[in-house]
Amino acid sequence: MKYQTLIGLEIHVELLTASKIFCGCSTAFGGESNTHCCPVCLGLPGALPVLNKKVVEFAVKAGLALNCNIASVCKMDRKNYFYPDLPKAFQTSQYDMPICTNGYIEIDCGKKKKIRIKRVHIEEDAGKTMHAEDGVSLIDYNRCGVPLIEIVTQPDMTSSEEAYKFLERLKSILQYTEVSDCRMEQGSLRCDININVKSEDSSFVSNIVEVKNLNSFKAAAKAIEYEEKRHIDLLKKGENTNKETRRWDESKNKTVIMRMKENVEDYRYFPEPDLVKIEIDSDWVEKIRTSLPEMPNHKKERFIKDYGLPLYDAEILTSSKGMADFFEEVVKEFQDAKMVSNWVMTEFYRSLKESESDIENIKFCAKDFAKLLRLIKRGTISNNIGKRIFKEMYNSGKDPEIIVKEKGLMQISDVDVIKEMVLKVLEEYPESVMDYKNGKGRALGFLVGQVMKVSKGKANPQMVNKIIKKYLDT
């Protein structure tokens, strides 16, 4: 029997506002424990919330970028439960009237597919509990009242690959709109998975299992694959999954149970009486809509059209707004778009990955990058030397021309100098010369390599090739 997996995601995203959702406290990450707090975000008796208008604006922005309908009126509700890091013992959230509904994101896994977004709502974050070794629990309330949006999808994804694509797309859209930096390592993007499996004829359906708090897209994909298999294995045995909440255990590479969901948790939602209804002016929404930046999909198409890039390149370059902007800046200075793209996608990405950094933190500027490419294209330096210079530029932020000068890395294109080196090598390796003459083509490569070695990589390889051939063939 064939099975189909149904995956829905719930994603919490921290908004990039400077102040918290109901007070003026800072949302800056880090900071000494309990220093970004006031009576309001601590929920002290008598304190009242006042909704930060920027939060509404950012939620609308995100909603528009996710193709949602924006409510003209919505409200905040209280979600009641006890937890030490929840100072009011309720979280102010949105229940039955979310700010955005019915959107979608288009993903491309071979063919295009729309993943529907059920809703986007506004809520506040809670504090953070840390359990010390001696059994004492410490609470940091700095995060209390940090504004979040929760994005809930329909169960439209059918594989880990689709979910991964969706998350990447979502992240890039949110970064494009600048409503969030989506830094998972700082908790500004958190993801929960709802997953179940049904047989093709729908006769067997597993219970929905929730996997909470995935801290990377990779972990999300792995958790989905793990659950998918677990569900199918159980169904095959004639058993079913429990309605439960699980978490991904990175060290064991499996999901483990957190709690059963036998009884529905009763949060006793009701309208937040301390806040008035949120009325959203349609003109304001239109203003936000027109202020939205170009979204990744449009940018991708434009890159293909304007720069003649292949789809693959355009997709990778536009997946991050920072990278797309960088690319365009370089192309402004150095028009060979394909060469820029090649370099960005190979050397640049590799360096970012190795240093575990991102584009926001690079030390060199687009102009210098263009300079480097120009040096290579003009033949001032070889491609390989270019790679070395890039590494140095990446690490120090130095001007590539200065690096070339300082290290004397200029390419040797003087025919006489190269001839001299070629002759020396031919003399040194008569066997290889013989091999070549006896029809062993491979020997040519070896000899070229030796010349390059002699020149410390600086000789123009095309010229070396040409000159060696000339000597051997005569």
Place this chain on the structure above:
Amino acid sequence: MEIYHLTAHEIRDKLQNKEISAKELTELILKRMKNVESKVGAYVYINDENAVSFAEEVDNRIHAGEILSDLVGIPMSLKDNICTEGIFTTCASKILENFIPPYNATVTKMLYEQKSILLGKTNMDEFAMGSSTETSVFKATKNPWDLERVPGGSSGGSAAAVAAGEAFFSLGSDTGGSIRQPASFCGIVGLKPTYGLVSRYGLIAYASSLDQIGPLTKDVEDCALVLNAIVGHDNMDSTSVSFKGVDYKKALINDVEGLKIGILKEYFEEGVDEDIKKAIFDSLKLFESMGAIVEEVSLPHTEYALSAYYIIASSECSSNLARFDGIRYGYRAKNYDSLKDLFIKTRTEGFGEEVKRRIMLGTFSLSLGYYDAYYQKALKVRTLIKQDFEKAFKNFDVLIAPTTPSVAFKIGEKINDPLGMYMSDVCTVPINMAGLPAISIPCGFKDGLPIGLQIIGKHFDESTILRVAYTFEQNTDYHKKRVKL
């Protein structure tokens, strides 16, 4: 008359004519408190040292010729659910017994800016839940007119303090009648302003959508002065309304000619004391004799108001009071063996019976499967009640009803009869449901106990109810009667 029995505006005149200094006045009141507090028990915390030194500072300003407002140097008190920075604010509950807020309520700030002198925090029903000030964890406040009787609740401490000459005015909070009912029992003036007119920032919430801070004073003129001081939009309270500044002193007009007054038919039905009915009808005759047009009007949904009120107020309170969990401030249970146990024991030991009763009622009303039948339905009733009033106000300028169905009852008489206790707010609750302003003024006595006349106005039309109340006062002298202690 003894100086402590004077009104705030009379004192203001004496201060400004330099017949008395703020310091002398404060010391005099503190002495009065020393004499009568043991009998009345209006206060839970007396701010004596701070009050005297603050009064000295005020005197310096008066001497320096600074411009004086109406409340400069006037000793007053605040209900103990209004936050005062550095000064205990306990809601008369064990759970907040040691709570000292790090900030002031907006109204506290406003009165400090006026240079009124804080004498102390007044007793109340625990978390403002009750109608007799008997649910306070500290003590039951006594009615200064009869020490065997309750002063009303939940602002009973504030009302008793003003009536007993232990403060020239006080602020209370009114969720279902908690200013007007004790004002009525104690023979003083109590105003519940329109919801949103006075900031709630710093008022420890009972039921957010119903709570409103308001003045308790000796007469209507004082009420206008205090109202002037505490009205204003507050950007710390998003339900606070940006209402254009009105000088409520200008509402003090001795004239009701041509005014249309509606008598609320349903508020005179069974359960209302005959003597109270008579006092109210006598008042109406007075208005008629002065040219007001008086007619009966029916608000058909009145009978559902009390039950809907208890659903809504309890629901909100179950959530508002959830933060008292023993984690960060207030009382924490000594022995517990898990986190859940800590929450449960702290709340079991920290809250009194009435508070627990309402938390449970509210928790139940909001629960899955019951929400529609209770909370949602109560909201619908609330809308109908609002519409009743809207309709009535198409034809009338103010509406009149008794403040309470009976005069002050004996201490202990209703404490074990919650439903009987809830009935004492039956005439005041609908006004909170509709968010309207209403005032209670003394309009007679029964066996030496005061009777309250309730005047209800349109949203933000405090001026008209003050005018009607002022006219009544100018033509009667119930407000001049003082207790003998």
